[in-house]
Amino acid sequence: MATDSLGLYVHxxxxxxxxxxxxxxxxxxxxxxVPDDYVDRLCREFLEYSGKAQRPLDTVYFGGGTPSLLSPRQMEKIVESIEEAFKISPSAEITFEANPGTLTREKVNAFYKLGFNRVxxxxxxxxxxxxxxxxxxxxxxxxxSSYKMLREAGFENISVDLMYGIPYQTKESFAETLRAVIALSPQHISAYGLMVEEDTPFYAERDTLPIPTLDEECDMYGIASQMLAESGFEHYEISNYARRGYRSRHNSLYWNLGEYIGVGAAAHSFFDGVRYSNSDNVDEYLSSRGLNNHGDRESSQDLAYEYAMLRLRLKDGFSLSDYEARFGVSFTVGKEQILERLEREGLLTLTEDRIALTERGFYLSNSILVEIL
Ligand code: SF4
Known part of the structure; x- marks a missing residue:
């Protein structure tokens, strides 16, 4: 994906x-x-961007929350406002996140007709x-039944989200989940490890939660990598697997430090070199006016750090000469010994012009990144 691509995220x-x-x-x-007030507020925010984006959108992504809670009428209104404010590339990837149990045939058909091509x-x-x-x-x-409905409506590009490291899960039960999903032939699978976050019911239960051990979780990561590779999925990002030609273009934009506009409560933007974020308090977002232009222009040093951190999540890693051309500094100078050791340990590959984590390095990425960034 070209780095001048532009994405739109709607929360x-x-x-x-x-x-x-x-x-x-x-x-x-x-x-x-979804309250109509929220839909109206989103539409006003899109219009604030009219004429500001000088290039068409390559990706549009509705995330949440549960975007599949929107009614066909609400979604139509939102899509019309987006089209009024932005140009959408004819080949754009247009995704909505869906929760099984919130889809109906009418909704799925309506969203497809509105131009969504990925779920x-x-x-x-x-x-x-x-x-x-x-x-x-x-x-x-x-x-x-949701998956079947989506296929019948014409959706050819479906991603399925899975989790590992969850309560009661065993290596075998995770493998069964993977086998069942692989048999359905989705184009893309994400598999994220459970994180027990503060202010959640799981956090309150954290000492007694029946979750797998770290070793078991590591094995589950390995099971996913192996089973999905054997089934023709490319492990292109730490937690993401795709059939050829079906990498998530929207998320790839984030990982490539591309620009995106985020609309809605808690949405983040990286546009015109500035990062903005909207209030994550929904009432505050609803009563706000105009754009949330309280952003920071990041220093080249911050951008270089972020670029390396995000690109090392990808199987492709990054080109050392591109990095130097972009940020005016070498990535490897001063890190020779650490990089050599990590390479010896089989955690990363370093060639004349490219650095990338290995499959084993992916699982240990957090500690590797701390060492090299
Ligand atoms: S994890 Fe559950 S509660 Fe949270 S956004 Fe997804 S569906 Fe909603």
């Missing part, structure tokens, strides 16, 4: 109810759906006890 901070591990900006709405469907696990403990609103059957 929908509502869910049916809150999962036990979730610290994202999302409010439980029960059967209430990220949250499954996490096929096992009832694991899903229940996570506090998910759906079971595996709900997922299967």
């Amino acid at each position: 929908i901070p509502y869910c049916v109810r809150k999962c036990n591990y979730c610290d994202f900006c999302s409010l439980p709405k029960g059967a209430g759906g 990220s469907l949250g499954l996490q696990s096929i096992h009832e006890n694991e899903l229940k403990k996570l506090g998910r609103i759906h079971n595996y059957e709900d997922f299967l």
